[in-house]
Amino acid sequence: MRHILRETWSGLKRNRAMTFAVMVTMWVSLSLFGASVLVTEQVDTMKGRWYDQIEISVFLCTEVSAGAGGAAAGNCEPGQETTDAQRELIEERLNANPEVANVYYETKAEAYEEYQRMYANSPLVDVLSKDQMQDSFRVKLKDPENYRGVVAEAKTLPGVQNVQDLHQVLDPLFSVLNALIWGARFLAALLILAAATQIGNTIKLSAFTRRRELGIMRLVGASSTYITMPFVMESLVAALGGILLSALTVMACVKFVIIDRAQVSIKALAWIGWPAAWVAILWIAVAGVALAVVPTLLSSRKYLAV
Amino acid sequence: MITFEDVSAVYPGQLKPALNRVSVQIEKGEFVFLIGSSGSGKSTFMRLIRREQRATAGVVYVAGKELNSMRQWRIPEFRRQIGTVFQDFRLLPGKSAWENIAFAMQVVGRPTKEIRATVPEMIEMVGLTGLENRAPEEMSGGEQQRVAIARAVVNRPKILLADEPTGNLDPTTAVGIMRLLDQINRRSSTTVIMATHDANVVDQMRRRVIELVGGQIVRDQARGVYGSD
């Protein structure tokens, strides 16, 4: 064991420049990998927050909702409010839908109060009057992702003026974000591949500089574990450096970009915090260790075979 | 100790086999000279014994093991029973004689205490007392070969393979090395196989001589001499 450590140490000293280069490559590729984990977490967080809050709003007809100024008339009779019978039918049908978690009714007056509360300190508070508000059913779904059936059904019901849901806005946004995530992952994978290749090359070089020792070891019958160990340890040391550096990079990113800036200035969005950083660092550690061990074992089969 | 049965060895990409249908048996404790001109297959013979390469055809037994079918992971353990010295010594530069000998024990995982006890013994046995702290660069060829021999036998192998061990040495020094190998063979009944071009040494020792020509055994003679007349 002592001998393995000594071999590792002398190897590290001998290949200082290469070890450093591997460390830097690992740093860059693992940081990018960590960033892709962070971005994924961020998108998931936003998705969770938004989709959780999403309700489907089923607006009912008012006397002015049909025919007035060509506004979308939905299933309204011109000049007619939704009747009580229609109201009951709508509620019944919504409740009967298996995707629906719960339905509650918001009157014009409640909608107006909510509106006033939301825009209390804003000039918008007086833009709409109580009469411009609509009665509506607010529908919470069991699974926010399964909204299409409910929306389609609600649209067909008589007395429904309009069905609003945020998916129409959010879905394209998230498909762009998803593309971004995959782009980041692809780049990270590319860099990790480059790092793996570089490590393989380093092993080759280091096996070459130690070829005399290796030759003697083989000759006198050192086990292949014994021969390979210093190489694995060497890459592990480089990997540890890379992991440490990229963990710090990820923490700095989360602290200075997200916690200090984004969370302060863009309060409307849900932001990831330290837990996401720990997740990313965990992944970095796993990837880093694998990155050190796998190419080393593979190339040791090639360059260190008995 | 060593049995070759109809063994041939062909290097990849070569038509002419380096060893051609060789059958031979070497007993425990024997001393064998392996002679033959350059390229006749002496080193190949030794590489097969060490299982550095596999026979292309035929069967090789060493120390009771059949080598063709030996699993890869067993090879290191197997090789601990065989010591080797070369014409070019192959010592680690920058390491002292002591460290060079100890290296062979360290890398097979022998405990430090045992190493501390055995290495001085070996240094004395090969007659290098007082030179243990010299690096190979600071020693004569004969002294370096003594270090190499000490390293080869420090793990107490059953077989010692010496591939032209006196090839780089003047005749007087060569005789000294020869005596040392003879002593190792007699004292610990280590089987010694020595490839050599040195007619003098072979003629003086009067031991078994196996002569190879073009990969085939043309002579196998107890108490033989170099020239075949």
Ligand SMILES: Nc1ncnc2c1ncn2[C@@H]1O[C@H](COP(=O)(O)OP(=O)(O)OP(=O)(O)O)[C@@H](O)[C@H]1O
């Ligand atoms: N690695 C190799 N690849 C291809 N051919 C080889 C290799 N090593 C040896 N040979 C060939 O095998 C034959 C036997 O070589 P070997 O080294 O066993 O001879 P030798 O008797 O030890 O010669 P020498 O006295 O010069 O050391 C030669 O024809 C040589 O060219």
Ligand SMILES: [Mg+2]
């Ligand atoms: Mg040879």
